[in-house]
Amino acid sequence: MALLLRTLGRQGICLSRPQYTVLFRHAAPMGTTAKEEMNKFWAKNTRLNRPMSPHITVYKWSVPMMMSITHRGTGVGLSGAISAFALAALVLPGNYPDYLDMIHSLSVGPGLIGLAKFGIAFPVSFHTYNGIRHLLWDIGKGFKIPEVYRTGYTVIGLSIVTSIAVALL
């Protein structure tokens, strides 16, 4: 019996411990989380009235930087547009086809309509293609600098082509 217990013990098999108890004898959890540390950092900055270091005003802009902020910008913009649409649906009287007819009756030229369609299609395309690029990074692919630029230009090219094609539909 003692031999069995010792064998089990040596192999580290849990016998009757509840699953989530910490079982180290000589360990303690760290005092703060990363989030707490970050909040402390920002609180100190505010308290000491520290000025922000120049960053986007002094660092040379690059294509990856611009694509990144464009991804964020299109995301925020599209989200805002969706929210505005949803709010309008709740608040405005009447229904959607009527509003479309109203816009149609303004007889905007085909050029401007195409431009508007491109204006809607481009943010969606760019955010989608760049989103795929992000997902590729998330599985670890494409981090070398030449690859970053190559995938970046691909995204830009695809976005423009897709947006033009969709606008012509």
Next chain:
Amino acid sequence: MASVVRLSCVCRRGFKPLFYQSTLLPRPLAIPHKYQEQPHLLTARIHASQALYAGPGSKAASLHWTAERVLSILLLSMGPVAYFNPGPVIDYSLAAALTLHGHWGLGQVLTDYVHGESKIKAAKASLFLLSTVTFAGLCYFNYNDVGICKAVALLWSK
């Protein structure tokens, strides 16, 4: 469970701790027994400023990250479906996926640019309200009006 610590097993004598996160520092400590009996003490120190209680050892942030990616892939797959199979099912799915994707995305933007506990709380509350109204509005549109897929089709037919 806020304070889940992932570890394989410990045996009674001569153990080698097999842990994958180094949120636990090895320190000579005289209170192992007390700690073993009251692991919930860890949760008492969690700030109330976030919906997902994230104490040390919590997997909340990591799980959130994964969920964001899964949702993104799901949303990507909804595009072709919406084009080839429009209808109420995809309308409501799009409403949910778009709203949640936007909610989480804007949440990251807030995390990047808003600092200070009370400001973060206010911003997160406003975002939650916005997302709720957005989802409600989209569902209302799907139910009482033509629906998202038809709306895009009509817009493009102009």
